[in-house]
Amino acid sequence: MTRFLLLFFAFVSFSISAQQLKSPSEFLGYELGTEFTRHHEVVDYYEYLAKEASDRVKLTVYGQTNERRPLLLAYVSSAANITNLENIRQEHLKDTQGTGNTSKAIVWLSYNVHGNESVSTEASMQTIYELLTNKSSYLENAVVIMDPCINPDGRDRYSNWYNQYKNSPYEVDPNSKEHHEGWWNGRSNHYMFDLNRDWAWLTQVESQHRIKVYNKWLPHIHVDFHEQGVDNPYFFAPAAEPYHEVVTDFQRDFQVTLGKNHAKYFDANGWFYFTKEMFDLFYPSYGDTYPTYNGAIGMTYEQGGSGRGGLGVITGIGDTLTLKDRIAHHFTTGLSTIEVSAKNAGKLNAEFKKFYQNKNFKYKSYVLNGDEDKIDALKNLLSKHKIEFSNADKGSFKGFNYSTGTNGSITGSKNSLVVSTNQTKGTLVKVLFEPNAKLSDSLTYDITAWSLPYAYGLDGIASTSIVPNGSEEVNTQIPSSQSINANTYAHITDWNSMKDARFLAELLKEGVRVRKTDHPFSLQGKSFARGSLIITKSDNQNKAGFIEILKKTSDKFKKDITPSSTGFVDSGKDFGSSYVQMITKPKxxxxxxxxxxxxxxxxxxxxxxxxxxxxxxxxxxxxxxxxxxxxxxxxxxxxxxxxxxxxxxxxxxxxxxxxxxxxxxxxxxxxxxxxxxxxxxxxxxEVAKDSTDVKPKPHKNTQRxxxxxxxxxxxxxxxxxxxxxxxxxxxxxxxxxxxxxxxxxxxxxxxxxxxxxxxxxxxxxxxxxxxxxxxxxxxxxxxxxxxxxxxxxxxxxxxxxxxxxxxxxxxxxxxxxx
Structure with a gap:
């Protein structure tokens, strides 16, 4: 058989397969944009595509929400790329070390981080269908990673609310109930957190699950699909100022390249849009900035509508904005993004490799001292971001002192933490640790300060020199439970951190009685500060299993317990003093x-x-x-x-x-x-106004x-x-x-x-x-x-x-x- 015939039959086979795939409307049983699709139905459609187009779609569940909904990722590419997917990933990650050799663009599309910005999940289904049918050529040079819904709990909350309260047929009057969510709206996740502000802090399970997979890919492109007010036209890249200073010229320029391609399609359809306004690239915990600080072209796309949009609503200028319109706009920018990325795969790979090379930041290392519990809490966050850290050697380290705001020094110890920008995640380290981020424009979309040493309550310096890793020391500390004895008069522990608060909360829930000291005291050569916890045998003599509970709880929280055979202190207030009060188990x-x-x-x-x-x-x-x-x-x-x-x-x-x-x-x-x-x-x-400042101000300066x-x-x-x-x-x-x-x-x-x-x-x-x-x-x-x-x-x-x-x-x- 000739090579031509082989190619012909392959083409015919693909065409038949493409024709057989059901569109979202065919699969769901209603025209896309005429209903809000619940999460389980979205999952069903993606599972259907993964089964029917298994050579081009790989579907994974990367986690579960608080309300037990699955979090999905669909990997979409050509059959050859899907077969070679793990190889492509590993070769791409080698680019962070300057040794990779891949020619594919990695494009990650994140939909519906805000639950009531509900259009993007609908658009994701149309987008993946189009990629597998009419736009399959884009997939030769691109691996597309699609998260159809980052926030399923919030989205289902909105969808269920809307389906419950909407008119039939839907009412476009913006005063109608279906355009006014109640207090518990669908924007946030189960715990009412904004997942679009949690990329760096990772407080929520959705973020924690997602970051594990994100760090395995570190895509070239990341798009976060959003919605804004009903009356706003579409926003796409380039972003507004302020840009953080670490954003590279290429990252800026490629946003323009993408924006111009989007504009071409929007112009052809007569759709309104704006760029370079409102949505900046500064605060590090967004779905555009966090990827940017990890080498991607990170972008926010904003469609008018949001929770007020419903299936259709009359805008401020008398037009009717429908869910179908909103789907069309997100569908268009999504495909346009993949199109441009596939055409520029070589450039994206080359510039991604450059991003991870030759960093010359002012501060090369950050040395941090503080309570061990707080150091451990920070280590936990850094580990989730794949940021490397080490202990410091003993000695003095000079640099910018966080506590004083001036140059100074701190003394290192075996517990001192060193985090250097001389590592793969060096740019992210600079952004998260820098004492004061450079602000190119004070008109910003979010907070302007977040430096982790301040957030974690640690003393530290930012050094302009690389601080070498300290020597590893083996922890030979005896487990705390070995110091707990039934015959001991009292057990004492400190009060410095949230770990201590969790320890106390656990004991109170178990019915253990705990005292606190309102004065510092010393005992057996050790000093104890105000707030230290005192757990006595006498207070708990009627508590069954008291010692076992105390041992179990101290081990769980790795608490250092000091036993005392007496309530007679060397200095301060004795344990029977009125300054040593029982802590109420509060309701x-x-x-x-x-x-x-x-x-x-x-x-x-x-x-x-x-x-x-x-x-x-x-x-x-x-x-x-x-x-x-x-x-x-x-x-x-x-x-x-x-x-x-x-x-x-x-x-x-x-x-x-x-x-x-x-x-x-x-x-x-x-x-x-x-x-x-x-x-x-x-x-x-109340602050008195300056009566001398009465000169009229130009209208253009109102915001300033x-x-x-x-x-x-x-x-x-x-x-x-x-x-x-x-x-x-x-x-x-x-x-x-x-x-x-x-x-x-x-x-x-x-x-x-x-x-x-x-x-x-x-x-x-x-x-x-x-x-x-x-x-x-x-x-x-x-x-x-x-x-x-x-x-x-x-x-x-x-x-x-x-x-x-x-x-x-x-x-x-x-x-x-x-």
């Missing part, structure tokens, strides 16, 4: 629903269930007034827009409950609902004038009164991530963390007027009110779950403040 409630922020509520919910592992009762706003608060020790009010949620009668109810021993933890915007004008004594800080009053996620150095129970386990300073310019006056007493006059941020952007506004203001404080307490958290220590060093403040509010 804790949190307000949910309107008026709270879904994100802020979700952070608290996630903290209890996935970080602290302690029970939490959720009280919804719809029946909150009927709840008897006497059943609870602690009530948490998440930040939000409370307005007049608490009327005079309800405020009186709260005050009476606190007076009898209750504890309120009011966070952010919730403080406005109970402040000095409405209930408790905290007062908003507004940001004088803004703080876009900047880090400030605060003072800490660590004699206060709210600050147990902290030093004399704390670096807080401030997200706005709201400020409150100092309390008469109980100012645990506060700002003084010098309010210049140590990292990130804060407007000049905002800096004046927050001077001499409270950050965290507690007010004694009758027999109870009101704790104020102006800044959010649980923000996005990544500010590790703030979490102990929240644990202190729960367990230490009484």
């Amino acid at each position: 804790i409630a949190v307000l949910s629903g309107k008026p709270t922020s879904t994100y802020r509520f979700g952070e608290i919910w996630h903290f209890f269930e996935q970080q602290l592992h302690y029970p939490l009762t959720v009280l919804d706003n719809e029946y909150f007034n009927k709840v008897d608060l006497k059943d609870y020790h602690v009530l948490i009010l998440p930040s939000g827009r409370y307005g007049d949620f608490f009327n005079e009668k309800q405020l009186k109810k709260l005050q009476d409950w606190v007076k009898t021993g209750g504890k309120i933890i009011a966070m952010g915007g919730a403080i406005n609902a109970i402040d000095g004008e409405k209930g408790f004594s905290i007062k908003k800080k 004038e507004r940001i004088k009053n803004a703080i876009t996620g900047a880090i400030f150095k605060t003072k800490v009164d660590n004699t206060h129970p709210l600050a147990y386990g902290y030093g004399s300073n704390y670096f807080t991530l401030k997200l706005g310019s709201s400020s409150y006056e100092y309390l008469k007493s109980g100012n645990a963390v506060y700002l003084e006059n010098n309010t210049k941020p140590i990292s990130g952007f804060a407007g000049s007027d905002a800096q004046k506004n927050i001077s001499n203001s409270l950050v965290f404080g507690a007010e004694r009110y009758g027999k109870g307490q009101v704790i104020y958290m102006i800044d959010n220590p649980l923000f996005r779950g990544f500010w590790e060093n703030g979490k102990l403040f929240f644990a202190n509010a729960l367990f230490m403040v009484d």
Whole structure:
């Protein structure tokens, strides 16, 4: 048989196979864009394609959501490439070491990170079908990795809600119920986290599963498909300023190349679009920036619609935007991206290889000291990102000192952590560790500071020299449970980190009675700080299996336990003192629903269930007034827009409950609902306006004038009164991530963390007027009110779950403040 006939029959065979594949509409039984497809139906379609086109589609399940929905990846390419897929991957990864030899473009398309931005999953089904039929030529030079839904829990929440409330046929009037989701909307995941802001912090299971596979591929191109407001036209690359300084010229230029190709198709259809506005490349935890800092061309594509779009809606200019329109736009940019990438596969490979070579960053190494638990927490994050680290040798290391904000030095030890930019993930190291990221434009889309030494509460220096790896030391420490004995008078352990808080929470759940010391003391040659935990035989003499529980729990959390044969201390307060109090096993409630922020509520919910592992009762706003608060020790009010949620009668109810021993933890915007004008004594800080600045400002400068009053996620150095129970386990300073310019006056007493006059941020952007506004203001404080307490958290220590060093403040509010 001639070579021509072989090629002919191969072509005919492919054509028959392509014709036999069902389109999404044929498979689902309804025209794509006339219904929202539930996740299990999407999974069914991808499984169908993987079976019917198994030579060109490889489908994998890379994880499971909190609500047990599967997370999928479909690898789509030519039959030859799919057969050689693992070889292509390994050869591609060699490019990070400068030795690879592959000619294929690796394109990763991520759909529906925000659940109610629901069009992109629909578009993904049309896109994969088109790749397997009419656009199969694109697959010769490209391996396409498709994640049809990053956030299945959120998407099904939206789809089910919409299918429940929509008119039949759907109603395009934007006032109709189907265009107005309730408080618990579909944008976020199960715990109400924004997965598009979690790529670097990896607090959520979806992110943790995804990053394992992402690091196995490190694609050339990554697209994150989104939606925005109904009235906005389509956005695609190039991105807006600010670009982080590590973004290469090629990454910038190739965004333009892609954008021009998209524009060609949009122009032909008369579709509106915009570029170079709003969506920047700076904050490192997005689905465009994180891939960019790992060598990809990372991009966000934004279609108008989102949760307000439904199946169709009338826009502000009187046009009707349908789900079919939205699918067409995402479908077009997706295919255009693959087309351009396949044509430029050689260039993408060459430039990807260059990205990982010849790094010449100012800071070559970061040396970090601090509590071992905090060091371990950071190591855990770095390991997930495949970032290398080592111990330091003993000695002095010079560089930029994070604590002082000036050049200085620190002394290394066997526990010091060294992270160098001289490694494969060096660019990501620079971005995550740099003291103060260079900001080319103060008008940004998100926070402007995130440096990990501040976030994890570690002392450190950024060195302009490579710090060599230290020698490995074998840990010969005796397991803590061996020091636990039934005849011991008391067992003592420290209080410095979230690991300690989890240890305490576990003991309280098991019914073990634990005391805390409100004064430092020394015993048997060891010193113990305020907040140290004391577990006595006498307190637990009626607890069955007490010693076994203590051993098991100390082993679980690798806690160092000090036994004591006496309650008579060498200095400080004896164990029978009134300054050594029993820790209450608190029953804790949190307000949910309107008026709270879904994100802020979700952070608290996630903290209890996935970080602290302690029970939490959720009280919804719809029946909150009927709840008897006497059943609870602690009530948490998440930040939000409370307005007049608490009327005079309800405020009186709260005050009476606190007076009898209750504890309120009011966070952010919730403080406005109970402040000095409405209930408790905290007062908003008022700053006099500058009456001399009355000159009219040009309209074009409006945004620039507004940001004088803004703080876009900047880090400030605060003072800490660590004699206060709210600050147990902290030093004399704390670096807080401030997200706005709201400020409150100092309390008469109980100012645990506060700002003084010098309010210049140590990292990130804060407007000049905002800096004046927050001077001499409270950050965290507690007010004694009758027999109870009101704790104020102006800044959010649980923000996005990544500010590790703030979490102990929240644990202190729960367990230490009484």
